[in-house]
Amino acid sequence: MNGPTVLLDPTAELAPVARALSARPPSLDGKRVGILDISKARGNVFLDRVDELLAGRGITVMRYRKPTFTRPAPAVLVQQIAAEVDLVVEGLAD
Amino acid sequence: MPSLPDGLVVVAKRECPTCTLVEPLLAELTADGTPVTVYVQDDPAFGRGATRVVDDTRLEHSFALDVEIVPTLIRVEDGREVERTYGWHRGDWQRISGRAGLGAALPEVRPGCGSLTLEPGVAETLAVRFGRAKFASRAVEIGAAEDPEEACFARGWSDGLPVIPPTRERVLRMLSGTTRDPGEIIGMVPPDLAPCTVEKVAINAVMAGCKPEYLPVVLAAVEAALIDEFGMHGILCTTMFCGPLVVVNGPIAQAIGMNSGVNALGQGNRANATIGRALQLVIRNVGGGRPGEVDRSALGTPGKYTFCFAEAEHPQWNPLSVERGFARGTNTVTLFAGEGVQGIVDQKSRTPESLARTFALCMRAVDHPKLAMAGDALLVVSPEHSRVFFDAGWSKARLLEELTALLQLPGDEMVVGAGGIAEGLPLSMKGTRVPKFRPGGIQIVRAGGSAGLFSAVIAGWAASGPVGSTPVTKEITT
Numbered sequence: 001m002n003g004p005t006v007l008l009d010p011t012a013e014l015a016p017v018a019r020a021l022s023a024r025p026p027s028l029d030g031k032r033v034g035i036l037d038i039s040k041a042r043g044n045v046f047l048d049r050v051d052e053l054l055a056g057r058g059i060t061v062m063r064y065r066k067p068t069f070t071r072p073a074p075a076v077l078v079q080q081i082a083a084e085v086d087l088v089v090e091g092l093a094d
Numbered sequence: 095m096p097s098l099p100d101g102l103v104v105v106a107k108r109e110c111p112t113c114t115l116v117e118p119l120l121a122e123l124t125a126d127g128t129p130v131t132v133y134v135q136d137d138p139a140f141g142r143g144a145t146r147v148v149d150d151t152r153l154e155h156s157f158a159l160d161v162e163i164v165p166t167l168i169r170v171e172d173g174r175e176v177e178r179t180y181g182w183h184r185g186d187w188q189r190i191s192g193r194a195g196l197g198a199a200l201p202e203v204r205p206g207c208g209s210l211t212l213e214p215g216v217a218e219t220l221a222v223r224f225g226r227a228k229f230a231s232r233a234v235e236i237g238a239a240e241d242p243e244e245a246c247f248a249r250g251w252s253d254g255l256p257v258i259p260p261t262r263e264r265v266l267r268m269l270s271g272t273t274r275d276p277g278e279i280i281g282m283v284p285p286d287l288a289p290c291t292v293e294k295v296a297i298n299a300v301m302a303g304c305k306p307e308y309l310p311v312v313l314a315a316v317e318a319a320l321i322d323e324f325g326m327h328g329i330l331c332t333t334m335f336c337g338p339l340v341v342v343n344g345p346i347a348q349a350i351g352m353n354s355g356v357n358a359l360g361q362g363n364r365a366n367a368t369i370g371r372a373l374q375l376v377i378r379n380v381g382g383g384r385p386g387e388v389d390r391s392a393l394g395t396p397g398k399y400t401f402c403f404a405e406a407e408h409p410q411w412n413p414l415s416v417e418r419g420f421a422r423g424t425n426t427v428t429l430f431a432g433e434g435v436q437g438i439v440d441q442k443s444r445t446p447e448s449l450a451r452t453f454a455l456c457m458r459a460v461d462h463p464k465l466a467m468a469g470d471a472l473l474v475v476s477p478e479h480s481r482v483f484f485d486a487g488w489s490k491a492r493l494l495e496e497l498t499a500l501l502q503l504p505g506d507e508m509v510v511g512a513g514g515i516a517e518g519l520p521l522s523m524k525g526t527r528v529p530k531f532r533p534g535g536i537q538i539v540r541a542g543g544s545a546g547l548f549s550a551v552i553a554g555w556a557a558s559g560p561v562g563s564t565p566v567t568k569e570i571t572t
Contacts, residue, residue, distance in 0.1 A: 004235050004236070004238060005235070005236050005240075005242055005245075005259070005261065006233045006234065006235050006236075006261065006262060007233075007234045007236060007242070007245070007246070007259050007260050007261060008229055008231040008232070008233065008234070008260045008261070008262060008265050008293075008297050009231050009232040009233070009234050009297070010231075010251050010260055010294065010297040010298050010301060010375070010379040010380070011251070011379045011380060011382075012283075012286055012288030012289070012290075012294075012379075012380050012381070012382065013231070013232050014286065014288065014382070017232065017234055019248075019249070
């Protein structure tokens with residue numbers, strides 16, 4: 001077994017190696033929020049409550065569901081979410 | 095690398111017939127109590143009769159000893175090498191071992207075989223594995239399950255096409271293409287004005303797909319792009335189309351297999367494609383020049399992936415490098431802030447006068463037929479068209495002179511509003527003759543396949559000249 005693949009940085013090294021997370025929106029005002037249920041048992045109970053809380057603040061919520069939690073979301077679903085909402089809430093694991 | 099064991103050291107591989115020839119001598123060498131250590135490169139079962147056999151299939155010892163040929167025999171005293179020989183030379187082996195009758199039954203001489211450390215591609219791997227290769231650039235370790243090509247995309251290092259992942263072994267191999275110190279800073283790359291070392295250029299050349307022998311051309315191209323009058327920052331950030339176009343002159347073009355013939359401005363030649371691409375990757379990665387950020391081009395041009403070709407030099411015309419002040423035969427790169435390729439079709443002209451008129455008429459389209467003294471032009475004359483000028487004894491300089499005269503244009507047709515078109519020159523130009531191009535604003539090169547009465551004009555940046563970009567030429571060194 002060879003060691004890990006090491007690449008040499010082709011850039012001027014002005015940014016850290018670890019990639020930054022996407023910037024957080026300062027507020028949810030006027031944003032459309034997606035909720036993605038990964039189809040884990042009873043995940044819907046938690047996500048329904050998140051939905052209620054967001055809707056109570058006047059935020060548009062769209063619901064999505066993966067066919068199974070065992071596989072990555074199908075590309076079509078990812079594209080649909082990306083086209084329809086500004087940000088997405090996704091629960092991972094149990 | 096631990097210190098060497100005293101006594102005799104033999105580096106060998108089973109695959110080598112000369113090694114198997116000397117294997118029976120190992121026991122004889124130990125007979126007087128001399129310790130004999132065998133480092134074996136391929137089969138640890140080799141070396142019967144030796145005091146100790148060391149499995150060197152990782153080649154650590156062979157590499158540290160700089161072994162080129164097996165078998166290599168070394169005499170070691172107090173942990174230091176005293177003498178060595180390689181292959182089988184009976185007299186040498188007898189002297190080094192101090193055993194006068196050694197191998198009396200063997201032929202006097204048998205050449206050895208190449209050490210596994212010298213197999214193609216192995217040397218760089220060993221230099222990295224055993225720490226001899228040092229890099230200044232940051233090491234980026236990617237995930238075990240991460241695809242290296244995808245990792246390069248994910249980190250934003252690509253121009254949109256796949257890049258070769260810049261592993262240390264590949265970068266080391268690339269650096270073998272130049273005699274320059276990897277740490278040498280060759281300039282500050284816009285827009286970030288980040289210092290650029292030879293090593294950074296090599297990394298980007300790997301990613302572009304260059305061979306090591308292209309590296310001197312890439313280095314010259316990057317250095318040329320950083321010359322102030324070329325105006326690389328402006329070329330990058332303009333809303334217009336241009337990118338750095340590279341023309342290569344001199345014998346190096348043929349030596350590294352560049353294309354100056356059929357489809358010279360097109361795809362299909364590794365050197366053309368990857369040298370131009372390497373320059374753009376340096377601008378992107380070292381300089382931070384990315385589309386949508388500082389690169390504000392409204393449309394861009396496919397040449398911004400790569401635009402590099404060689405001139406089809408011919409004894410009857412001075413190559414571009416000579417026109418630009420270098421001796422014929424000098425290897426040079428000339429950089430031009432080029433837009434796209436506009437074809438010139440003229441299949442009927444058989445006189446230089448007629449063909450020059452065609453060229454001049456087509457060159458009026460640079461920027462806009464009603465604009466002048468804005469963008470430069472690079473005229474690419476094909477072999478069939480150039481023959482018309484050769485046959486009539488027109489030098490390149492003569493063609494340039496004629497074009498300059500033909501491109502003194504009527505201001506009346508070019509001022510704002512003329513022809514019902516708002517775009518145009520100031521009304522004050524009415525009644526005057528207007529030169530289409532600034533002095534020095536036309537470059538001529540010869541390139542292309544042997545069939546086709548076609549040439550091409552490549553428009554320059556509309557901010558050509560001291561205001562924006564002036565073509566630059568740089569000698570290619572080793």
